[in-house]
Amino acid sequence: MHAEAWQGIRNGFESDRLAHAYVIVGSPRGNALQFAESFLKLLFCENTDKPCNECPSCRRIEAHKHVDTLWIEPQSKSRQIKADEVRALVHRITQTSFEGGWKAGVILAADCMNTNSANILLKTLEEPPSKTILLIVTNSPQALLPTIISRCQKVVLSDNSAEMPDSVWQAPLMNILRALPPASGLDAARLASSLKALFEIVKAGIADAVGGDLDQADEALDGSKLKDIIDARINSLLKEVQAEVFRVILDWHRDVLLLASGIDEQRLIFPDELESLREQAVLHTQGSALKSMQVIEGMARRLERNIPDLQIFDEAFRTLTR
Numbered sequence: 001m002h003a004e005a006w007q008g009i010r011n012g013f014e015s016d017r018l019a020h021a022y023v024i025v026g027s028p029r030g031n032a033l034q035f036a037e038s039f040l041k042l043l044f045c046e047n048t049d050k051p052c053n054e055c056p057s058c059r060r061i062e063a064h065k066h067v068d069t070l071w072i073e074p075q076s077k078s079r080q081i082k083a084d085e086v087r088a089l090v091h092r093i094t095q096t097s098f099e100g101g102w103k104a105g106v107i108l109a110a111d112c113m114n115t116n117s118a119n120i121l122l123k124t125l126e127e128p129p130s131k132t133i134l135l136i137v138t139n140s141p142q143a144l145l146p147t148i149i150s151r152c153q154k155v156v157l158s159d160n161s162a163e164m165p166d167s168v169w170q171a172p173l174m175n176i177l178r179a180l181p182p183a184s185g186l187d188a189a190r191l192a193s194s195l196k197a198l199f200e201i202v203k204a205g206i207a208d209a210v211g212g213d214l215d216q217a218d219e220a221l222d223g224s225k226l227k228d229i230i231d232a233r234i235n236s237l238l239k240e241v242q243a244e245v246f247r248v249i250l251d252w253h254r255d256v257l258l259l260a261s262g263i264d265e266q267r268l269i270f271p272d273e274l275e276s277l278r279e280q281a282v283l284h285t286q287g288s289a290l291k292s293m294q295v296i297e298g299m300a301r302r303l304e305r306n307i308p309d310l311q312i313f314d315e316a317f318r319t320l321t322r
Contacts, residue, residue, distance in 0.1 A: 002031060005155045006038070013042055019153040020128035023136045023144065026157035028073070028109045032137045035157055036106055037061055039135060040069055043102045067098045073108035081107065083116035090124045093132045103132045110136045111143035111236065118145050125151040143236045168205055172198045173245060177252045178276045181283060181292070181320045188321050192313035199242065199309065206237045246300040253296055256280050257289040283322055295319050 012018040022039075026032030040061045041051030051058055060066040070092045072085045089105045097103050107113070113121065125134070125148060136152060138144060176195055182188040207230070251269045258267060259281035270277065284292070299316040303309065 002035065002157050005035070005157060009039055009042065009155075018133065020132060021125055021134040021136065021152040022155050023110075023138065023141055023149060023152045024155045024157065025138060025141050027139055028137045031157045032139070033108065035155070036108075036135045036137055039133075040066070040104055040106070043104065043133065044068070044099075068102060069104040069106065071106045071108065074112040081110070081113045081117050083114065083120055086113065086117040086120045090120060093124075093134070094129050097131065101131070103129070104135065105132075106135045106137065108137045110138045111140040112232070113144075118148060122147055122151070140233060140236050142240055169198055169202050169241065169245060170248075172201075173248060174273075177249065178273070180252075180280060181322050182317050183322055185318055185321065188317035189314055191317045192310055195313045196310045198245070199238070202241050203234065203238050206234050206241075242303060243300075246296065249296050250293060252277075253289065253293045256284060257286065257293065260284040260289040261286045292320055 009018070024032045024035055026035065038051060041053065041058045044057040044061055044066060045051040046055040046057050053062075057066060061069065064071045070089050072081060072089055074081050086107070089107070093103045093105050095103075107121070121134075121136075122145065128134070134152075136144070136148070141149060141154070172194065176191055176198070179187070179191060182191055252273075255268045255270050255273075255277050259265070259277055265271070265274065268274065268277065281289070295316050299312055302312045
């Protein structure tokens, strides 16, 4: 993946068709960092065979001290990239180049930008200065604004090894879905506990993967900063899985609604679960099936609030009780 991505950058450089901004997906202290440094060396190298890795410009890039490049990354205890830092980067790249050539800005761990920082960057991406390159480095592209991603060329160097395989949660989730709707308050409590346990398993798996994915530079951070990094990565990936789980739950209830409405079975998302879906559909009217979908949507929204997960799940499943 690295070699293919690098060849694409070389081809763009040699044909003068580089994009103005790139999202580089990989380790901000590993392969993505090295790729960003090589990219900048290609732009600023003083020799014919670029990058030579030996000329003064290449060495200054490697030391992050080239006069026409600016690097920013999370520095504070909160591990956030603040608006003032992005504003300073934007101001610098809009100025005249000191050496009369390219200007470049690099944002390491760009997923640590807060909302204000991201919006400042977005304005620059909408109207990029000429002869300017922005490199946005992250191992969690899903945490970036979709509008930022859409305005950049994406370079994927490595898959996110901390992502949770769907197989971990799909089988237990299907068991929960087949048991709907709960027949009593006790059944509702059991289903709520099962869904909470599912997410706890997912979170534990993500935590193990994130911990194993840390490189030596991350391990050199003090304990508080390292904990902030780990927590941010875990929560970001967990939200992704939660969103996918609730999408599947909604798809299931959509199938129940179709059957309760007498619509053709060929349009089902879960045709292999037809028997279970039929058993549930006969318990519903079209209106009650639609209400169940609204309950699930509400459950997903409430997860964004500071409410205990088990309470959210229990209240929702009790609402779905026959």
